[in-house]
Amino acid sequence: MTRLLPYPVAAAAMLLAWLLLIGSAGPGAVLLGLLFAAGGAWLLAVLGVPPGRLRRVAAASRLLGIVLVEVFRSNNAVARIILARRDARERRSGFVRVRLEMRSQYGLAALACILTATPGTVWVDYDARDGTMLLHVLDLIDEEEWVRIIKDRWERRLMEIFE
Amino acid sequence: MSGAEDLPLWAALPVAALLIAGAALGLIGSIGLVRLRDFYERVHAPTLATTLGIGFILLASMLHFSVLQSRPVLHELLITAFVVITTPVTLMVLARAALTRDRREGEPNVPPAGTGRQP
Numbered sequence: 001m002t003r004l005l006p007y008p009v010a011a012a013a014m015l016l017a018w019l020l021l022i023g024s025a026g027p028g029a030v031l032l033g034l035l036f037a038a039g040g041a042w043l044l045a046v047l048g049v050p051p052g053r054l055r056r057v058a059a060a061s062r063l064l065g066i067v068l069v070e071v072f073r074s075n076n077a078v079a080r081i082i083l084a085r086r087d088a089r090e091r092r093s094g095f096v097r098v099r100l101e102m103r104s105q106y107g108l109a110a111l112a113c114i115l116t117a118t119p120g121t122v123w124v125d126y127d128a129r130d131g132t133m134l135l136h137v138l139d140l141i142d143e144e145e146w147v148r149i150i151k152d153r154w155e156r157r158l159m160e161i162f163e
Numbered sequence: 164m165s166g167a168e169d170l171p172l173w174a175a176l177p178v179a180a181l182l183i184a185g186a187a188l189g190l191i192g193s194i195g196l197v198r199l200r201d202f203y204e205r206v207h208a209p210t211l212a213t214t215l216g217i218g219f220i221l222l223a224s225m226l227h228f229s230v231l232q233s234r235p236v237l238h239e240l241l242i243t244a245f246v247v248i249t250t251p252v253t254l255m256v257l258a259r260a261a262l263t264r265d266r267r268e269g270e271p272n273v274p275p276a277g278t279g280r281q282p
Contacts, residue, residue: 017244082194083194122203134274136203
């Protein structure tokens, strides 16, 4: 399977992107999409992109649901902080360094996307040598709390999916 | 190009509401750029527009054109996916550039570079 079609997940995603772009699932669109997907997968193989593993699709869709809820919640929280009338002297923002166990590139990339998609947290830096990630948090109440959120809410689930 | 006046009322209302919600989030993000205190805080503000703000606007677009053309128009989903994947790149580049500069200038409030040691 992988010899015939390298990167099956990426190829499927490319086919889906093509069908969405064309806006039809007719035989012509599917045929052309399959051609592009196969070409794209072949290109990835030529470039030597490290193969990723996507396991547990159910866990991935559950994660997507949690991310959606968090996007709403954190947008609301950051909008409140910005519009708060009192000049928030008591609010503190700052950096948190989190030691990650996850080493999968794709898992780390997904974590970066999630943290950016939920306002209030920005991924700043990652040190591959000691596996620590530097995070900037807009409303930093308790650093331990944030380490726990990153590890329990996101890292554990992403490791299930990508490692 | 079919105009918005062909849109039935039952669809026009949610489309308008979604557009206003998305635009409001963009505005709040821009206000945040003015109100927040330092660079690292300001980086957070525009993410309102790039997450839920753009989400609302794309939903409005999908609803609008799906109703007008009487078929599902879903390529906005692709825009969502690309925005989600590419925003972290610019944010990271900006934040790391600021961090590098602050470290070199000896700013006291930024964390030192990672030790690079195994725990």
